[in-house]
Every structure is written in C-alpha cells, then in structure tokens.
Amino acid sequence: GAGVSQSPSNKVTEKGKDVELRCDPISGHTALYWYRQSLGQGLEFLIYFQGNSAPDKSGLPSDRFSAERTGGSVSTLTIQRTQQEDSAVYLCASSSGGSAHEQFFGPGTRLTVL
C-alpha cells in the first residue's frame, strides 16, 4: 500500500506569513508524529497524536506552531507568522500504535522562510 505522503514537497514563504503543511499517514495507522530537521541538527520532535487521546504537544517550540488531526487520519501542521529560524525540513511519521514501534516517515516538506 501507499506510504506516508506529505505536501507540499517544497514551500518558500516570506517572513511573517502563515503556512500549512499536510501529512497523509499510512491507512489504519493510529499514531502520527511531526518532526523537523534543521541543517546540521538532528530530528526534533514536535507533536504526537495517538488515536483519540489528547496530543502530546511538548515538542512545539512556540505558540506559533499548532497541529490538527482530523478524523484520525490526515494532519495539518500550521506555522503562524513564520520566522527565518523556522526554515527546516518538516517530517511526518506514522505507526500502528500500541506496542508497535516502527515509525514510517514521509518524504518531508522543505520550508524556506525568506
């Protein structure tokens, strides 16, 4: 079946604009994660959704960042009033949850804030 998909693959925006990044997880996966990878840095956890539970937002760097997961499937990460330091690759991953451990990553969205 299809893997995790993300759109857009690339996004260039101006400082101060809002952006929305989309993630389509693997069908049936109950857990969905957002990470970001900045140049020279490791993957940084942002937010985690598991089924109908309240999301773990502990990794969000500021209140300009938010995410939703509608109907337990598609997720949107929104960054308001983007700053240059938000430039990074934003990766989404999903897993079947529970005791499963392998997370399947999407190809990422490369965000450039000018």
Add this chain to the structure above:
Amino acid sequence: GQNIDQPTEMTATEGAIVQINCTYQTSGFNGLFWYQQHAGEAPTFLSYNVLDGLEEKGRFSSFLSRSKGYSYLLLKELQMKDSASYLCAFTRNQAGTALIFGKGTTLSVSS
C-alpha cells in the same frame, strides 16, 4: 533532562566492518532505535532494542546496554550504498511514543 550522543562523522572502506556508538541519558526509557537516512531522503527503520543484548539482522546488528545507557550499530561487509546518516533515537516511558533523536552519524564508505 535527556541527552543522546553519537559521533558526527565516520569513514570506512568497502568490505570493512564499522561500529557506530551511541550514548544516552534520560529519566525514562523504553527502547533504542537506529534509523538510516540517505541524503535528501526520509529516515528508514533499521533496528529496535528494548532488552539488553545484540539483535542481528543480516549485515546489520544493534546492541543495547540499558544499565550503561549505551548502544552501538554494527555494519558488516560495507557497501558503497551504506554511505548515509545513521540516527540513534530512543522512546521514553512507553512504546509508540515520540522518538528522541541524536544528531546522527554520517558514514562515508569508499572503495
């Protein structure tokens, strides 16, 4: 707090064996993961250790010592295609939660 360390870069030649070490500190620990990431691509899962000891999977093996906060990834019979970043990560408290990643080790394999 939590911390995870691995070497930034390593080099090796085709056919050789290389060991990539990872040390971690965390107040809660569930399991240790290794992912491979080729340049410009998404990370792909390599291994998962939850108990102490060695897990072998083909040319790749991963080791964990929970008491020492230490893991390594062993790659045998290196091939050029193994040139990639190798990411060490752990989950806290329970399975299925967020991965906490190190900065990755870039491995360059030469002929």
